[in-house]
Amino acid sequence: MNHHFPVRVYYEDTDMGGIVYHANYLRFIERARSDWVRGIGVDQNAMREAGLIYVVRRIEADYLAPAKFDEELLVTTSMHAVTPARMTLIQEVTRDGQPLFRAQVTIVCITTGGKPARLPAEIRALR
Numbered sequence: 001m002n003h004h005f006p007v008r009v010y011y012e013d014t015d016m017g018g019i020v021y022h023a024n025y026l027r028f029i030e031r032a033r034s035d036w037v038r039g040i041g042v043d044q045n046a047m048r049e050a051g052l053i054y055v056v057r058r059i060e061a062d063y064l065a066p067a068k069f070d071e072e073l074l075v076t077t078s079m080h081a082v083t084p085a086r087m088t089l090i091q092e093v094t095r096d097g098q099p100l101f102r103a104q105v106t107i108v109c110i111t112t113g114g115k116p117a118r119l120p121a122e123i124r125a126l127r
Helices: 022-039 045-049
Strands: 002-008 052-063 071-082 086-095 098-111
Touching: 002 022, 022 052, 022 071, 022 086, 022 098, 045 052, 045 098
Parallel strands: none
Antiparallel strands: 002 071, 052 098, 071 086, 086 098
């Protein structure tokens, strides 16, 4: 199941050269992950109230081509793997089908006190 999230590049997303500043790709994929989680029916506010939160444990990123001001991009999120303790997502930012950025993101769940926890059942069921 792929999730698609459109992003437009705003002036604030660019550097002095008019291209997307590298750290902003992480913002784009974060927004897409939040939208994906909401779309599969996970209420992160309810999770937090129950004492659990998602955190990024690892990101492996490849910058493939630049994006520029006012371009329309698409972030695609897909599940790569899931275990009781972690899920790995593949996220890709494209422009008109051309890959610009690709990341493998490992997500874990912790308690609000910072201790490791199992992923919620609805995420583990996505295997």
